[in-house]
Amino acid sequence: MAEPTLHDRIVTDLRERILRGAWPAGHRIPFETDLAEAFGVSRMTMNKALGQLTREGFLDRRRKLGTVVATPRMQSAVMEIANIGEEIRGLGQDYGYRLLSRSLRVAGPDDRKALRPADEAPFRVLALEALHLADGLPFCHEARLIHLGAVPQAETADFAAQPAGAWLLQQVPWSAAEHVIRAVPASADLAAALHLRPGTPCLEIARRTEFEGRPVTFARLTYPGDRHQLVAGFSPS
Amino acid sequence: MAEPTLHDRIVTDLRERILRGAWPAGHRIPFETDLAEAFGVSRMTMNKALGQLTREGFLDRRRKLGTVVATPRMQSAVMEIANIGEEIRGLGQDYGYRLLSRSLRVAGPDDRKALRPADEAPFRVLALEALHLADGLPFCHEARLIHLGAVPQAETADFAAQPAGAWLLQQVPWSAAEHVIRAVPASADLAAALHLRPGTPCLEIARRTEFEGRPVTFARLTYPGDRHQLVAGFSPS
DNA sequence: CGTTTTAATATGTATATACATGAAAAGCGG
């Protein structure tokens, strides 16, 4: 464990402020020269730190204008599934969305297992079930839980008009996500919703999102195995 | 399209040499000071370029020893499936491997479709079928094609003793890969090999690897859906 | 001759300085 270097400590410090929300997205942070003075380092060192945070995507820098905190963006191929609408439209197909059910309840054992809260405190969840359609055909079934302690405004949002995934992207910044990808047989309910025969192999992507260490939402996306595939490419550079 | 900066052009130049094999893995490249002189830049600038290539994983630098070209490493969560042995051992289970079949042939239509060669020239392939075992139980079925034009030494390698994935990792440097993840029903053959009932959902990961734009190998890994899952986490930083 | 100490050396980090670049703001003629 080598001693962290000077600009590394600055990077960590500033990143903390952004992740903890002290510097919200869009906030204009002090000038490079002022920050250098505040930290007691040269401008070159501060420039290196700010440059790294820019490469990491946390900051957006422009000459004369200054440095602002960047708005969070999704990164990986798996993450991009967050926005199913864009995915379908990217394939040149027509996107449709239907809310199947909505219910409000105190989190039960299954809900807690999915969201994995840090403590034992009770909390309420909003449970949604929805269908994403491509060219009118069922494309993906979504089962979602939203932690109402983390996102209270979800209780009054209209999820019949807007998919929860897209709505949450605008509400919760810099979330960390965890994915589990499996192959599962279609249950009776799922088969009915997706127009499949029960037992048909489906690709299931379960995503648990947290913000500042606290669970925000859990989404289980199920795709008919013969109609969907996940593509990811990797190249050096 | 901003003008590339000085050290950016150096980074691109040196990375090219590594990717094209002019500087093979393990090669000790000239000292920072000498390279700086050769490129006509200051040591600081060359240091920045070499530092970036190090962060990208192309170089390995150590004080006094000098700078050497790094041996390629797999990166992403999906890529890590390359080495199934390590994956199983990482789970604390016993790893076993069995070669089921081996055949040599001129690439047919199916082989060409999987490998997608750049031109129409005929070539030979080595086709392998193998089983990976965890604690003695079937864990994953592997169907693999190796382009013998790209890796001629594969013809004489003993794939009964060593899995092709691990062997190839040592032979082919800096490959780019493409993955397709699907859910498929187990075919009769597959079901027999994996001890499943035909039709059972399986997670299929197809990986096509290329080096310098030419296909090297194609691997189709099939996992029983109820025994395996792919986990990927994403966090800011 | 083996062990310890010392010097040499390549990379790692931080600083001061200089100039380039791009965009906003100020100035200015009409």
Add this chain to the structure above:
DNA sequence: CCGCTTTTCATGTATATACATATTAAAACG
């Protein structure tokens, strides 16, 4: 008040310099 030029200013890049650090090779020593 409009449209143009000039200035100003924050960031972007490159350099010389200095010292730190890790590791090897040589030197000193018992």
